[in-house]
Amino acid sequence: MVMEQTEIKEGADFPATNAREQPINRLFGTQPAAWLYLLPSLILFAVFVFYPLFRTLQLSFFLSDSKGLPTVFVGFNNYARLLSSPEFLASAGSTLLFVLYTVPTTIILALILALLANEKLKGIGFFRTIFSSSMGISVAASSVVWLFIFNPSAGILNRLLSLLGVTGINWLADPNWALFSVSLTTIWLHLGFTFLILLGGLQNIDEHLYENAQIEGCGYWYRLRRITLPMLSPTLFFVITVSMIDAFQTFGQIDLLTKGGPGNATNLIVYSIYQKAFINFDFGMASAEVIVLFLCILLITALQFKFGERKVHYQ
Amino acid sequence: MKSVELIDVTKTYGNGSVIIKNLNLSIQSGEFFVLVGPSGCGKSTILRMIAGLEGMTSGTLLIGGKPANLLPPSKRSLSMVFQNYALYPHLTARENIIFGLKAHRIGKDIVEKRLREAAEMLNLAPCLDRKPRQLSGGQRQRIALARSIVSEAPICLMDEPLSNLDAKLRARMRSEIRRIQRKIGTTMIYVTHDQIEAMTMGDRMAVLHDGTVQQIGRPIDVYNHPDHTFVASFIGSPQMNLMPAVYDDVQKILRIGASWTITRELPIAGGEVILGIRPENIHPATHPASAQNKAIHFSANIIDTEILGNETQLTFLLDHQTWTAKWEGQWTIPDQSAQEMVILPENLLVFDRKDGHILYDPKRSQKVEEVTV
Ligand SMILES: Nc1ncnc2c1ncn2[C@@H]1O[C@H](COP(=O)(O)OP(=O)(O)O)[C@@H](O)[C@H]1O
């Protein structure tokens, strides 16, 4: 018996067509009509993404008036001011810490919950609903709830602590605890969404793979390590990327819980941008900070794709 | 190698539907046993209960003579090949094959030796380093087989392993699986909906219908002596002609339809019956059978002929009932022309019209007593 031994070729060589060589086709490809279909989303992107981005970039090279209109061209002066300001450096530091506190914790917790909720048990649907419920609650509503929870005198956290005989913590006003408290709220807030995506990923894994492993006598951890995690890796990669970007852009819960305080302990980058632009009316510097944040996220995401994606198995 | 025995096994799913009713099977050690039946009759459920992937509602499972109801799947000394192969898409063929061995921390030398043997047996060497999606359907199928071989489990379960392959490859894999089973000597429990696989591969087969066993026996015995109209129609292609008839036990006449009669004494009570005859037992008038004086001659209008290489399938009408005949050779017969045909009475089977059970099988007395359980 003979088997097919042909190698699978990457990108088979198609014969070059004459049409490709014509300039109009070089610009629009061999199927110019495709652009017509892309037009609606291109217009939306142009209006809501590319144009604002371009204006922000432009603004970051200018001083501005209080309406945000550019007045004097200052080149990279805004960037220089920004990068040498201790307030910005503190902000960047808190943001990094915040990402470090929230992203891994959220994903690990959500993964554990998703693994539990993926078991075939009676009444598991109830837990699936509960675990994903924080997805349906707005940032504003949950921040208000957490304000009550964190309340130094009446909040449930401090009451629990006092039951244990520990003195209460001023969760949101203590510079040592404020970032932690905001992170806690954020983890809770993002848990539902992350859980749901991971559960969806788990349910997509072919049941027969586990049945085969069961027959072959593979233990739980072996199955988790050799089947579940590799098969879940595209979903995990997606969740990690989105959570990182999300964490870098946190704004709502800061505004509602701490307003960047105490001191500058929770003054994350997006909040500091907001303050610069809409409280100090320093639009030029705020724009420069936006661009810096944008480049940082771009860089981190690019690095993730370069190094993380290698470990990802796509079907 | 180990035997497998199912005693009074019943399976009910949560919604209350009874899928398997009082199943009794006894599969000998080293036997190639085929479970065959139409889709949805409960074949996979039986296999999964043997594997321990599905619980039994009641009944006993013995593996190697020992009760196995409560054993986890890994302790039942079996391997399984799934219909969709259940290969790990992120692992290479090699890693797929030794997946289970690695989990058991079996020594490297042994793993390598078994892998080499299995790869050789199945001609897998060139594709060991590829991932499943880079393999053809037939290669994936063989990876799944190899995985089951290297486990060296005494019992092997296969759930329609060939149904995703094209006809040619299927024919080749039929004999290949059979060859490997003979060589290794595993007890094989093979599920299929394809009666050709059941006929060609099994030492014995069980024909299932709606969760009950209709008949168990060697393929040729089941083919020649079906116990039931269901078995008669399910096994054999083209299927057996089954026609409603009435036996008059006073005049000793079998009436088929309105105008056809066969005068013959049958050892059965009179009443409504079903007459069965295999297409290959309806011969042209030129056949040597027509020389026998007990031969039954008749003439019918041919409505269709299909020449399949060296045999010809004819469709004809007797009293608005469609019959099929299979003749050797290539016959070109114009449609709507009358054709003389002949049948021998010893090839006629008579079934009860109410419950479908066999009433009269002239050749049955001559056959070897089948192994019944
Ligand atoms: N988990 C389940 N819950 C309820 N009914 C099921 C389940 N699995 C299978 N069935 C039913 O059991 C019957 C037999 O299924 P199966 O054993 O897969 O048939 P086969 O393999 O012979 O095609 C079918 O009618 C199917 O609908």
Ligand SMILES: [Mg+2]
């Ligand atoms: Mg099935």
